[in-house]
Amino acid sequence: xxxxxxxxxxxxxxxxxxxxxxxxxxxxxxxxxxxxxxxxxxxxxxxxxxxxxxxxxxxxxxxxxxxxxxxxxxxxxxxxxxxxxxxxxxxxxxxxxxxxxxxxxxxxxxxxxxxxxxxxxxxxxx
Numbered sequence: 001x002x003x004x005x006x007x008x009x010x011x012x013x014x015x016x017x018x019x020x021x022x023x024x025x026x027x028x029x030x031x032x033x034x035x036x037x038x039x040x041x042x043x044x045x046x047x048x049x050x051x052x053x054x055x056x057x058x059x060x061x062x063x064x065x066x067x068x069x070x071x072x073x074x075x076x077x078x079x080x081x082x083x084x085x086x087x088x089x090x091x092x093x094x095x096x097x098x099x100x101x102x103x104x105x106x107x108x109x110x111x112x113x114x115x116x117x118x119x120x121x122x123x124x125x126x
Contacts, residue, residue, distance in 0.1 A: 005061040005104075009071070009095045010116055011078060012051035019082075019090035021050055028052045031077055033070040041067040051116075061097055075108070084110035 011028060013019050025047060032054070046053040061068050075093055078084070082091035094109040094117040105119055 002060050003100055004058045005056075005097050005099045007054075007056040007059065007061055007095070007097045008117055009054045009075070009093065010051050011091065011093045012048075012114070012116065013090065014092050014112065014114065015088075015090045016050060024050075024091060025052060027078070027081060031081075032074050033067065079110060084112070087112065 011024060013021060013024055032052075041056065041059065044055045044057075046055075063069070075095065078091070078093055083089050084092055089110070089112055092110045092113040094113050094115070095107070096117045096119055097106040098104065098119060098121075099106075102121060107117075107119075109115070109117075
C-alpha cells in the first residue's frame with residue numbers, strides 16, 4: 001500500500017489585463033503531463049475563470065516516481081515561460097502536498113503568488 005499523499009497545484013493569472021486566461025489554459029493543455037498519466041495518477045482538473053487547479057487524492061508522491069518528477073518539471077517550465085520570479089509577472093503557481101502524518105505538509109509557490117492554496121486540518125464531530 002505505501003505512504004499516501006494528497007496534492008493540489010494551481011496555476012493562475014496575476015494580471016488579467018496583460019495576460020488572457022486562454023494563454024494559461026493553452027500552456028497547461030500543451031505542457032502538463034496529467035493527460036498521459038497512468039490510472040494511479042488520474043487527476044481532477046478544474047478550469048476556472050483565471051486558473052487551472054489540479055488535484056490528486058491518495059497517491060504515492062515519491063521523488064523517484066516518474067509522474068511527480070514530470071509534474072515538478074512542468075512547474076519549472078511554467079516558471080520559465082511566465083517569468084514568475086519577476087515583480088511584474090502575469091502568472092503564478094502554488095503547490096501543497098499533505099501526507100498521512102499530521103505535520104507532513106509541503107508547500108511550494110512562485111514569487112509574487114497570491115497565497116490561494118492553504119491547509120486546514122481539523123477534527124469534526126457530528
